[in-house]
Amino acid sequence: MASSQENSDRLDELEKRVEEIAQRQERISISVEQTHQIARQTLEFLQTLDLTPKTNDNHNN
Structure with a gap:
């Protein structure tokens, strides 16, 4: 059985x-x-971008 001092030391270690x-x-x-804050800010930023495809007549021929 552990001594009172050993128990006390073990308790100190655990604490x-x-x-x-x-x-x-x-x-x-x-x-x-x-991380959540950065994700929210990134999402807000991405929502401000116009990501609709642009037509480029020079390459559509």
Whole structure:
């Protein structure tokens, strides 16, 4: 059976890992939000473009 000190040390390690994972998840959440923002801006930009085909009489002959 583990000693009280070993259990305490293990608990400290686990608490540290939980904090690291929480920080990593926050960074990922921020990255996802930034990616969504870029996607929205890109879509808005693309919607402003006139993508209708242009006729070019020189090449249609």
